[in-house]
Amino acid sequence: MRMTREACLRAVDGRDRRFDGWFVTAVRTTKIYCRPSCPARTPQSRNMEFYPSAAAAQQAGYRACKRCRPDASPGTPAWNERADATARAMRLISDGVVDRDGVPGLARRLGYSVRQVERLLHTELGAGPLALARAARAQTGRTLIESTSMRMHEIAYSAGFSSLRSFNDCIAQVYGTTPTALRGRTHAGGDRGTVSLRLPYREPFHPDSLFGHLVATAVPGVEEWSEGAYRTTVDLPHGPGIVSLRPAAGHIACTAHLADMRDLSAAVNRCRWLLDLDADPVLVDSQLARDPVLGTLVRSHPGARVPRIIDGPQFAIRAVLGQQISTAAARTHAGRLVRSLGKPLDHPDGTLTHLFPTPEALLDADPSSLAMPESRRRTLFAVAGALANGTLDLRLGADWSGARTALDELPGIGPWTRESILMRALGDPDAFIATDLGVKTSARALGLPGTPGALTKHAEAWRPWRAYAVQYLWAAGDHAVGRMPE
Structure with missing residues (x-):
């Protein structure tokens, strides 16, 4: 769905949560980008720019709003509804293919040349595969900072960064703060192979038949329903894992037990896909x-x-x-x-x-x-x-x-x-x-x-x-x- 500037302005003016994930709003005067539903005071329209992805806003020099956390909004519905090359590319990037196999690996999976993939993504999303993958790594890094007690160098490696320095630079650019400051605002804890987080969705959401179907067809030894949560084993790129998914008010409570924390992004992406x-x-x-x-x-x-x-x-x-x-x-x-x-x-x-x-x-x-x-x-x-x-x-x-x-x-x-x-x-x-x-x-x-x-x-x-x-x-x-x- 391509939105006009007028449609984007109406969504922002109405703080319409339905459009979270469809686009982000960047404010020239503050250099911050937000969800359409951000509760902060609406800026003047002449100061607003609209980008089709967080990665595009980040490339333009904007950092994520600390209040509405646009990087953690529900994903764009189009990638699940469409079957074209751009949608397929976004599904693969979200699953970590670029981090594991590089842009050439993504192109091979799509059956396109690297140049074609770059052009497709820039045309529709305003950013190439590397920028989109970098935005995903930043979100993974923030999740690990806020929900685990892992050391920063371990988080950098697990999130897919090549060095601690590149991790620090990315967090500073995307969030306007340091990894240590992010952790200082949270209460990280738990063992290092376990991450608990909230998976947002667009409302309305009716969980009964969704979880009912998953549990009624659950395979013994692989899936179970335990204490109000659907749990399943999952074979991830770097090792096995177990995910637990529980319906809650306004979100899905997700707990992932991973053999290798590099698989966090893929695990979260697959849980969102599953539900x-x-x-x-x-x-x-x-x-x-x-x-x-x-x-x-x-x-x-x-x-x-x-x-x-x-x-x-x-x-x-x-x-x-x-x-x-x-x-x-x-x-x-x-x-x-x-x-x-x-x-x-x-x-x-x-x-x-x-x-x-x-x-x-x-x-x-x-x-x-x-x-x-x-x-x-x-x-x-x-x-x-x-x-x-x-x-x-x-x-x-x-x-x-x-x-x-x-x-x-x-x-x-x-x-x-x-x-x-x-x-x-x-x-x-x-x-x-x-x-x-x-x-x-x-x-x-x-x-x-x-x-x-x-x-x-x-x-x-x-x-x-x-x-x-x-x-x-x-x-x-x-x-x-x-x-x-x-």
Whole structure:
């Protein structure tokens, strides 16, 4: 969404929180940039400049407001809604690809030249990949300063800086203060492998069906619901981790236990992706509410989010395991796979004992050891093979169109499996599972067309938000996926 100067001025004048993350407001007289909703006194319009990203404002010489913390606002919804190269690049930069593989690595993942990537990002965001990655490192550094007792040189290394000096210089430029002064305003503590922080989102936010779905489909050994929090193991670039996510007033309380603190940025990014926290619910709900039937569901519980998965390849395997069987049976099959092929954690926590098996681990297994019909076994190994050799890419930042084509070419992948993967593994907001039993049952009960063909035709008016319509239909049934767990 490209906003005009007039639209930006209206958002700032109204302190409209819906636009936090869409752009930042920079004030020439103070050299500070803020969220649109910043509670500070609104400056005169002639002194305001608007930038599409915090990185662009930082490059122009502005530092982050200490009051509204624009660097910690919800992310731009466009990166989750769009499938073009710029959106894919932003998803990958947020996941730390530039820090790990450099700009050439980012370009390779996108299938573009370095020059093309630079031009794309500068055109739309006013900053290149290095500046965008630097802004992300600054935010990671601030999070570690404020929420851990790590030493500053350890924080600099963990946040991805090449030296303590570059870390100090970046913090001074971005926040207008020193790392020590930032820590002096907080109460850092806790062990060095643990970080607790708040994950913001745009309101409204309805957590029941989101967490209900994650817990109802949770794989034993990998996911659990414990004391009001969804917890899961996660395979991160530098080692395993466990994240805990608890719905709270106005935010998600996140605790990450990491083997390597360099993975903090990736862990936070994947948690936000998992819970769809960067969505714009007002935009989504305003379109879905136009439907006379679906509108009733939207108005009764606005702010639905689509439950995703931290690891795309993992969900593809889980989707095949769940073909034509109940949710409980799918969990049982996946749990067996985890126990036999998953990598055990060095330090299990509660019922969390393993990482989910990789496609390579599955390919090394004896097919006869998997208790399932032969046809499904063939599909499972075909999917694992395609993931292992790169024919099918379901990693964060993958091309949705290419993934759809690759899935259609695999044996045993029908509409239900394909759309489930596109929705939950890749985050396609328009994926539509018209053949899902829960969707069909709720549709009939509400007076909507009950056959997949007729429902798909009716759902044309819901585009491009059909995945959110699926979530509302799931929540309307009496299945556990629609309820917050006990």
